[in-house]
Amino acid sequence: MGGLISQMLQSTEFWSAIFGALVGGLIALVAQRCEQNEARRQREEDHKRAQQALAGSLLIKMMRIHSNYIGVVNYIEECFAEAAKKGMHDEPWRFVLPLASLPLAVNFSSEEMGMLLAQRDDQVFNSMSETDVLYNHFVGALATLQVIRRDLMERIPPDKVYGVVLPREEYAALRPRMIEVNALIEQLRKDAHDGVKAAGSLLHRLQYLLRKRLDLPYKVGPVPEQPASSERTEQ
Numbered sequence: 001m002g003g004l005i006s007q008m009l010q011s012t013e014f015w016s017a018i019f020g021a022l023v024g025g026l027i028a029l030v031a032q033r034c035e036q037n038e039a040r041r042q043r044e045e046d047h048k049r050a051q052q053a054l055a056g057s058l059l060i061k062m063m064r065i066h067s068n069y070i071g072v073v074n075y076i077e078e079c080f081a082e083a084a085k086k087g088m089h090d091e092p093w094r095f096v097l098p099l100a101s102l103p104l105a106v107n108f109s110s111e112e113m114g115m116l117l118a119q120r121d122d123q124v125f126n127s128m129s130e131t132d133v134l135y136n137h138f139v140g141a142l143a144t145l146q147v148i149r150r151d152l153m154e155r156i157p158p159d160k161v162y163g164v165v166l167p168r169e170e171y172a173a174l175r176p177r178m179i180e181v182n183a184l185i186e187q188l189r190k191d192a193h194d195g196v197k198a199a200g201s202l203l204h205r206l207q208y209l210l211r212k213r214l215d216l217p218y219k220v221g222p223v224p225e226q227p228a229s230s231e232r233t234e235q
Contacts, residue, residue, distance in 0.1 A: 048214065054115040055210040056218070061106050062128075062203050065135045068103040069195035072142070075099060076189050093181040098146040105136045116206075119213045127202050135199075138191055145184050152177045 076096060083095035108128065116125050155174060156166070166174065210216055 051115050051118075052214050052216060054112050055214050055216060058108060058112045058116065058128075059203075059207060059210065061108060061112075062131070062199065062206055065106050065131065066196070066199040066203050068135075069138075069192055069199055072099075072103070072188070072192040073196055076185070076192060080189075091178070091182065092185040093149060093152060093178050096149075096185050098149060099142065102142055102146070103139050105139055106132050107136070108132045119209055121209050124202070124205050124209055128206065131199065131202060135195065138188070138195060141184065141188055141191070145181070145188060148177065148184070149181050152181055 079096045080092070083089065083092075086095075088095050108131075113125075113129065116128060119125075152174065155177075207216075207219060211219060
């Protein structure tokens with residue numbers, strides 16, 4: 001038995017077989033590692049693309065919110081400007097007409113917010129988490145304005161809407177609804193201006209963050225090199 005082992009150890013064929021097996025195993029190991037690295041790289045690339053898609057969707061929704069606020073501001077201010085030319089100042093229910101088409105609600109999905117949370121910017125995330133809620137409340141208030149103003153106008157003869165004094169009893173009965181409509185219009189006017197400012201600032205901050213963290217190949221509107229110092233994203 002010892003002689004057989006000695007012969008094997010002295011055999012060139014034996015060592016060639018051992019060497020071949022080792023080399024083959026090493027090659028197989030390297031190939032396996034390469035496949036694993038490629039699979040991991042592909043998973044990371046797929047994840048990044050999925051994150052970029054969610055980021056793009058979130059930016060589009062945020063841009064829609066901002067543009068809808070701008071549209072409402074422009075419409076309301078146009079109504080006030082036209083009324084001022086006619087000497088009408090203190091009764092918005094008379095001249096702020098209903099929008100022909102209300103803005104649509106916007107909702108950020110849980111996937112979009114999860115992507116944003118992964119970017120580790122608490123200020124941007126916290127601001128975004130309430131933006132769609134506030135905007136949808138604003139849209140709901142616009143719908144309410146249409147309803148209560150329509151109710152008011154149905155109770156006033158068309159020839160007495162602009163500048164004609166109603167009989168005292170009719171005026172007393174309608175005055176509370178007039179005040180309600182006026183107050184809602186003024187609140188919506190303020191909210192729309194605040195919304196333009198807040199949504200515009202947040203859109204810039206959101207876009208800066210996502211372009212920096214996810215290497216987005218596109219942008220929505222002009223983007224500053226970096227947010228103002230008080231709004232700078234966390235590293």
